[in-house]
Amino acid sequence: MTKETSSKTRKPKRGQTREALMAAALDLVVKKAPFSSLSLREVTKRAGVVPTAFYRHFPDMSALGLTLLDESFRTLRQMMRQVRQDQVPGENMLRGSVETYFNYVRENRAHFLFVAKELFGGTPTMRNAIRREIRMFTNELAMDMARFPFLNHFSSEDLQMMAALVVNNVTALTQEMLELEENDEFGQQQVLVAAEKQLRLVFLGVTQWKSSPVTT
Amino acid sequence: MTKETSSKTRKPKRGQTREALMAAALDLVVKKAPFSSLSLREVTKRAGVVPTAFYRHFPDMSALGLTLLDESFRTLRQMMRQVRQDQVPGENMLRGSVETYFNYVRENRAHFLFVAKELFGGTPTMRNAIRREIRMFTNELAMDMARFPFLNHFSSEDLQMMAALVVNNVTALTQEMLELEENDEFGQQQVLVAAEKQLRLVFLGVTQWKSSPVTT
DNA sequence: TTTTTTAGTGAACAGGTGTTGACAAAAAAT
DNA sequence: ATTTTTTGTCAACACCTGTTCACTAAAAAA
Numbered sequence: 054m055t056k057e058t059s060s061k062t063r064k065p066k067r068g069q070t071r072e073a074l075m076a077a078a079l080d081l082v083v084k085k086a087p088f089s090s091l092s093l094r095e096v097t098k099r100a101g102v103v104p105t106a107f108y109r110h111f112p113d114m115s116a117l118g119l120t121l122l123d124e125s126f127r128t129l130r131q132m133m134r135q136v137r138q139d140q141v142p143g144e145n146m147l148r149g150s151v152e153t154y155f156n157y158v159r160e161n162r163a164h165f166l167f168v169a170k171e172l173f174g175g176t177p178t179m180r181n182a183i184r185r186e187i188r189m190f191t192n193e194l195a196m197d198m199a200r201f202p203f204l205n206h207f208s209s210e211d212l213q214m215m216a217a218l219v220v221n222n223v224t225a226l227t228q229e230m231l232e233l234e235e236n237d238e239f240g241q242q243q244v245l246v247a248a249e250k251q252l253r254l255v256f257l258g259v260t261q262w263k264s265s266p267v268t269t
Numbered sequence: 270m271t272k273e274t275s276s277k278t279r280k281p282k283r284g285q286t287r288e289a290l291m292a293a294a295l296d297l298v299v300k301k302a303p304f305s306s307l308s309l310r311e312v313t314k315r316a317g318v319v320p321t322a323f324y325r326h327f328p329d330m331s332a333l334g335l336t337l338l339d340e341s342f343r344t345l346r347q348m349m350r351q352v353r354q355d356q357v358p359g360e361n362m363l364r365g366s367v368e369t370y371f372n373y374v375r376e377n378r379a380h381f382l383f384v385a386k387e388l389f390g391g392t393p394t395m396r397n398a399i400r401r402e403i404r405m406f407t408n409e410l411a412m413d414m415a416r417f418p419f420l421n422h423f424s425s426e427d428l429q430m431m432a433a434l435v436v437n438n439v440t441a442l443t444q445e446m447l448e449l450e451e452n453d454e455f456g457q458q459q460v461l462v463a464a465e466k467q468l469r470l471v472f473l474g475v476t477q478w479k480s481s482p483v484t485t
Numbered sequence: 486t487t488t489t490t491t492a493g494t495g496a497a498c499a500g501g502t503g504t505t506g507a508c509a510a511a512a513a514a515t
Numbered sequence: 516a517t518t519t520t521t522t523g524t525c526a527a528c529a530c531c532t533g534t535t536c537a538c539t540a541a542a543a544a545a
Contacts, residue, residue: 070522087390090306092502102523105504109522113503173444174303174390184448211466218467221441222434228389232400250427251434258474286492308532318493321534325492329533 071110073100075124078117079163087174088118088167118179122171125164126186132157133190137197147256151249155241158227162235169228191220204259211264215255222251287326289316291340294333295379303390304334304383334395338387341380342402348373349406353413363472367465374443375457382447407436420475427480431471438467 077099082088093114097104111117136153140146158165171179195216198204204212226248233240293315298304309330313320327333352369356362374381387395411432414420420428442464449456 068522087303087305089303089390093504094502103525104502105506105525106523108504170389173386173388174305180448214463214466215470217463218438218470221467222437225437225441232396247430247433250430251437254431254434254474254478255471256474257477258470258472261473261477262470284492309534310532319495320532321495321536322493324534 070100070102070106073102074107074110074117075121076100078121079167082167082170083163087170088121089171089174089176115176115178118171118175119182121164121167122179122182125161125168128161128164129157133193142201147252148249151245151252154223155227155230155245155248158230159241162231165227166231169231187220187224191216194219207262208264211262215259215262218255219252222255223248226251286316286318286322289318290323290326290333291337292316294337295383298383298386299379303386304337305387305390305392331392331394334387334391335398337380337383338395338398341377341384344377344380345373349409358417363468364465367461367468370439371443371446371457371461371464374446378447378451381443385444385447403436403440407432410435423478424480427478431475431478434471435468438471439464442467 074096078088078091078096081091081095081099085091091114093107094104096114096117097107111120132153136150139153140150168183172183173180175183191213195209195212198212198216199207199209207215226244230241230244233244290312294304294307294312297307297311297315301307307330309323310320312330312333313323327336348369352366355369356366384399388399389396391399407429411425411428414428414432415423415425423431442460446457446460449460
């Protein structure tokens with residue numbers, strides 16, 4: 054054979070470059086800057102490839118961003134589904150859900166940080182994608198609530214409002230948790246306890262709620 | 270008359286350049302990108318001065334950012350103070366406060382957008398400054414609440430938790446409002462109504478709340 | 486008035502940016 | 516074994532970035 058398999062290994066990389074790019078971007082978001090201010094060259098450098106290799110996998114940075122967003126939400130949705138079906142509507146249902154959720158946040162810190170930063174800092178396209186996803190969660194929660202006997206007499210608007218209230222708070226608490234150092238177990242525990250209390254208070258409010266007739 | 274205000278004006282600018290720079294940056298944040306991805310040259314261009322003029326007023330971009338942040342919170346604090354002293358603790362106190370607050374948000378859209386984007390997208394310095402400010406609001410609210418007869422039997426921790434709940438939601442609703450078009454009066458009205466309902470529900474919860482003995 | 490301080494300009498730098506095009510090795514298809 | 520497709524490299528481009536320096540008009544101080 055005329056040519057030997059060159060030993061200097063100029064291009065032995067496999068199809069894993071795409072994932073390397075995504076991992077590099079996520080990494081930079083976590084420890085450096087919001088996604089919108091990452092440069093293509095920066096990402097490729099960290100991924101260990103030459104800048105032009107980027108175009109073999111994504112047309113531009115914003116495409117990478119959307120892919121990352123998709124990845125983040127796919128795993129999140131799958132967790133939510135599991136939380137919901139593991140649920141035995143018992144006494145400490147709330148505590149269990151809260152714990153499961155926040156454990157998941159801790160285990161997927163990078164993805165949550167990415168989403169949190171893009172929620173306001175990102176491009177309109179990205180912001181809309183995220184908001185749509187959150188709205189979906191709110192709707193699902195409202196439907197779940199409607200299945201409980203002591204809740205199903207509420208109008209769907211009221212249920213929607215209550216679900217939004219819960220989601221708003223969980224979102225805020227998630228952001229609070231993300232601001233803590235990764236190893237600050239005490240702080241994280243505190244957030245968890247606060248979350249449980251706040252949600253319990255909300256549900257107390259729900260039990261007292263009386264839908265008011267149409268107001269302007 | 271020595272000289273009339275020359276019309277060719279090579280350098281007749283007054284001390285208003287500093288403000289022009291701040292206004293330019295704020296403007297760019299509103300209609301283009303998060304502050305962290307603005308360039309110094311971009312800002313000076315919009316302000317109508319040459320890049321190097323920037324250094325006559327700020328050492329770098331991050332200093333401009335902090336000044337902008339300061340400005341945002343100064344006016345916000347002043348409004349909060351006014352809301353609190355205008356308050357006659359009556360029936361529709363809640364509604365009044367909510368309306369005043371959201372009107373203020375509408376009138377200071379740019380500043381709120383700036384803060385919202387920096388809350389997660391900004392540098393650590395900026396994020397900390399914002400969080401400190403929010404924590405301060407929460408504390409003040411907790412103290413205000415402590416003055417009400419039907420609330421002053423709660424532990425300060427419980428009050429803090431309740432105040433945090435309120436602040437979390439108002440923050441989330443503010444962000445929701447900021448996502449709407451500036452002229453979407455209907456949408457804004459909807460957010461306002463939702464805000465009022467959610468807060469009313471929270472206060473219902475508060476009236477039912479019983480501080481649980483120390484749990485782990 | 487004269488002097489000093491403030492606040493603008495313009496040219497130039499070293500370096501980072503996205504994107505192109507031509508090329509070649511490896512992997513897959515034939 | 517041969518061809519084709521995929522996936523990497525390298526060189527080059529035109530542009531934008533932050534920052535420096537020397538220069539000067541205007542405003543303030545003397």
